[in-house]
Amino acid sequence: MTALVETPVRSAGDVVARGRRRRAVRRAAVIAVMLALVVVLYVVSLVYGNTVYSLGEVWDVIRGETVPGASFTVGELRLPRATLAVLAGAAFGVGGVTFQTMLRNPLASPDFIGISSGASAAAVFAIITLEMTGTAVSLMAITAALATALVIYVLAFRDGVAGTRLILIGIAVAAMLDSVVSYLMLRAAVWDLQTVMRWLTGSLNNASWDQVRPLALALVVAGPVLLAQARGLTLMQQGDDSASALGIRVERTRLVAIVAAVTLIAFATAAAGPIAFVAFLSGPIAARIIGGGTSLMIPAALVGSLLVLTGDLLGQFAFENRYPVGVITGVLGAPYLVYLLIRTNRSGGSL
Amino acid sequence: MSDTLTSASPSTVAPGARSAATRTLWVLATVVALGLAVVASVAFGARVVGWDDVLSGLGGATDTVGEAAVNRRLPRTLLAILVGAALGIAGAVMQGVTRNPLADPGILGVTTGASLAVVTGIVFFELSSPRSFIWVAIAGAALSAAFVYSIGSLGRGGATPLKLALAGAATSAAFSSLVSAILLPRVDVMNTFRFWQIGGVGGATYSRMWQVLPFLAIGALLCLATARGLNSLALGDDVAAGLGQKVGLTRLLAAVGAVTLCGAATAVAGPIAFVGLVVPHLCRLVIGIDHRWLLPLSALMGAALLTAADVVGRVVARPEEIDVGIVTAFLGAPVFIYIVRRQKVRAL
Numbered sequence: 236m237t238a239l240v241e242t243p244v245r246s247a248g249d250v251v252a253r254g255r256r257r258r259a260v261r262r263a264a265v266i267a268v269m270l271a272l273v274v275v276l277y278v279v280s281l282v283y284g285n286t287v288y289s290l291g292e293v294w295d296v297i298r299g300e301t302v303p304g305a306s307f308t309v310g311e312l313r314l315p316r317a318t319l320a321v322l323a324g325a326a327f328g329v330g331g332v333t334f335q336t337m338l339r340n341p342l343a344s345p346d347f348i349g350i351s352s353g354a355s356a357a358a359v360f361a362i363i364t365l366e367m368t369g370t371a372v373s374l375m376a377i378t379a380a381l382a383t384a385l386v387i388y389v390l391a392f393r394d395g396v397a398g399t400r401l402i403l404i405g406i407a408v409a410a411m412l413d414s415v416v417s418y419l420m421l422r423a424a425v426w427d428l429q430t431v432m433r434w435l436t437g438s439l440n441n442a443s444w445d446q447v448r449p450l451a452l453a454l455v456v457a458g459p460v461l462l463a464q465a466r467g468l469t470l471m472q473q474g475d476d477s478a479s480a481l482g483i484r485v486e487r488t489r490l491v492a493i494v495a496a497v498t499l500i501a502f503a504t505a506a507a508g509p510i511a512f513v514a515f516l517s518g519p520i521a522a523r524i525i526g527g528g529t530s531l532m533i534p535a536a537l538v539g540s541l542l543v544l545t546g547d548l549l550g551q552f553a554f555e556n557r558y559p560v561g562v563i564t565g566v567l568g569a570p571y572l573v574y575l576l577i578r579t580n581r582s583g584g585s586l
Numbered sequence: 587m588s589d590t591l592t593s594a595s596p597s598t599v600a601p602g603a604r605s606a607a608t609r610t611l612w613v614l615a616t617v618v619a620l621g622l623a624v625v626a627s628v629a630f631g632a633r634v635v636g637w638d639d640v641l642s643g644l645g646g647a648t649d650t651v652g653e654a655a656v657n658r659r660l661p662r663t664l665l666a667i668l669v670g671a672a673l674g675i676a677g678a679v680m681q682g683v684t685r686n687p688l689a690d691p692g693i694l695g696v697t698t699g700a701s702l703a704v705v706t707g708i709v710f711f712e713l714s715s716p717r718s719f720i721w722v723a724i725a726g727a728a729l730s731a732a733f734v735y736s737i738g739s740l741g742r743g744g745a746t747p748l749k750l751a752l753a754g755a756a757t758s759a760a761f762s763s764l765v766s767a768i769l770l771p772r773v774d775v776m777n778t779f780r781f782w783q784i785g786g787v788g789g790a791t792y793s794r795m796w797q798v799l800p801f802l803a804i805g806a807l808l809c810l811a812t813a814r815g816l817n818s819l820a821l822g823d824d825v826a827a828g829l830g831q832k833v834g835l836t837r838l839l840a841a842v843g844a845v846t847l848c849g850a851a852t853a854v855a856g857p858i859a860f861v862g863l864v865v866p867h868l869c870r871l872v873i874g875i876d877h878r879w880l881l882p883l884s885a886l887m888g889a890a891l892l893t894a895a896d897v898v899g900r901v902v903a904r905p906e907e908i909d910v911g912i913v914t915a916f917l918g919a920p921v922f923i924y925i926v927r928r929q930k931v932r933a934l
Contacts, residue, residue, distance in 0.1 A: 342752045347759065390923055399748045400926055403688070406755045407922040410693070410859060414915035417784045418908060436766050511763045556771035565763025572760050576737050576753055 674888020677862020699730020860918020
């Protein structure tokens with residue numbers, strides 16, 4: 236058998252197949268490494284803090300046993316916080332990379348084209364003006380984000396939707412919604428700075444299971460739906476015509492992908508605020524690590540989780556003051572954003 | 587650019603040409619509109635004031651609450667006029683220099699750059715005098731304008747509207763998160779945060795206006811001086827050079843003028859978006875593409891628009907006030923979307 240594989244005469248198909256296999260192995264290896272990193276950082280977030288607990292104590296808490304001190308600190312504070320970091324990062328990562336792939340432009344992330352702003356504006360309105368809490372806020376955010384996406388899509392529609400027009404209209408809508416957030420925030424700023432900052436840049440402070448649950452549900456429902464569209468979206472990067480020639484139902488794929496991605500972004504925003512740049516950065520970073528040609532959704536989700544976990548650890552412990560995670564990702568993301576702008580504009584490439 | 591203008595006035599022979607009578611008429615109409623906006627700005631506000639109080643308040647009396655309110659409305663009206671005019675001219679010049687219908691100080695991230703510079707100055711260099719704010723704001727505006735423009739013009743096709751708008755949106759997002767990072771641990775500076783996040787004219791005082799006035803005047807003069815040059819630039823760099831225009835110099839002077847205007851306006855009123863975008867487009871519709879007419883009319887219309895927007899912000903949410911920066915976002919974004927929809931995709 237081995238002799239057959241190693242015959243000196245190789246057809247072109249053989250070479251292609253071999254390259255494909257090698258890339259698949261590499262991809263699996265990279266994903267495994269990232270997964271391991273997420274787990275390590277997750278455990279570090281549980282163990283490390285003002286009081287450091289042993290792995291054994293943390294494990295006891297997770298199994299539901301009562302450990303003096305640790306039960307509250309780990310079980311009620313660190314566990315939901317770290318879980319929210321992983322889930323929100325993954326949701327932002329997948330949602331972001333879906334838009335970037337679909338619109339063939341790394342700058343077309345939900346951060347800049349109004350989706351996150353829509354969710355933010357609705358959530359802030361619900362919390363400050365309508366005094367809602369918990370699930371109701373999430374529902375408002377998801378409804379508003381979907382409505383925003385729909386409005387942008389409809390406004391951009393003229394003999395089909397052109398990516399450029401959609402992005403530009405998204406920028407204008409985002410500017411409008413951001414001013415709503417700012418206005419509402421000015422009213423709240425007097426009594427609650429924490430809430431304010433959370434909706435400006437995103438934060439995991441005061442994370443609780445009430446915020447984790449809806450987001451987890453959204454990931455379980457919308458995640459697989461989105462992953463099912465991965466192949467179609469990757470093929471659509473070659474252009475709508477080629478994709479439909481290859482048997483992809485283009486409009487249906489696009490619609491399902493938009494709804495699922497917006498759902499994820501909205502739930503994540505409702506739970507943790509619009510954590511700056513995570514949706515935008517995850518896709519390009521994943522593309523650099525893993526190379527093009529394959530679907531970036533799972534790698535981008537892992538990168539998103541890594542970004543939020545790292546950002547939150549840095550924000551809590553690296554400086555004199557405690558910063559919310561969004562400020563850290565925003566500041567770290569800004570130089571990378573500039574680099575990416577320069578690189579994309581020069582090469583004109585997509586991701 | 588010329589595409590936009592042709593489609594705006596398909597009926598005329600020479601694109602965008604208007605008779606002197608039409609132009610004068612429109613300028614007069616705008617002056618009247620500005621006058622009405624000013625009257626409204628003094629008469630209407632968060633508090634309802636009778637006409638008697640308005641008149642005596644204008645005379646300087648502050649005996650009743652109503653008269654005092656009218657007295658407070660005078661400086662903010664003046665500031666709205668100044669800032670609106672500055673942003674109107676700056677927008678028209680930026681659209682001319684970049685030959686880009688979507689150019690606007692707010693969208694290109696110039697005002698956010700000014701905000702970041704001022705916040706950095708307050709926190710790290712302990713600036714406190716308003717005059718130093720102005721210098722720092724202008725420097726920040728200039729740096730971010732140069733930055734956004736150079737990023738946006740890299741690569742194929744030069745500075746297309748899409749690349750410029752995305753570069754601007756992304757840069758403002760990056761700058762805003764830097765502003766948050768600087769301000770968050772410093773509650774004392776947080777008090778002025780409001781001012782640097784949303785533009786408004788509510789906190790106007792005469793002394794600050796006096797300090798910013800020379801900068802506005804110099805910027806406006808620079809811009810007006812390049813009006814003829816901007817007309818040639820609209821024909822394309824090669825033709826402009828063939829007509830004997832020093833293309834680089836014109837561009838530089840115009841850009842310095844526009845940046846000075848928005849830097850100074852931001853220093854005194856905070857970031858106000860979309861005025862610089864909307865006003866030149868409206869003006870071009872009615873008066874044509876000659877920058878010698880376009881720039882003064884943009885100043886008048888910008889002043890009228892911002893004053894009116896400020897009145898709207900004060901009246902709709904009584905007894906609270908909506909900052910004028912928010913009102914202009916709601917007025918301006920639909921116009922932006924309209925422009926984007928009207929253009930052919932390829933032209934973007």
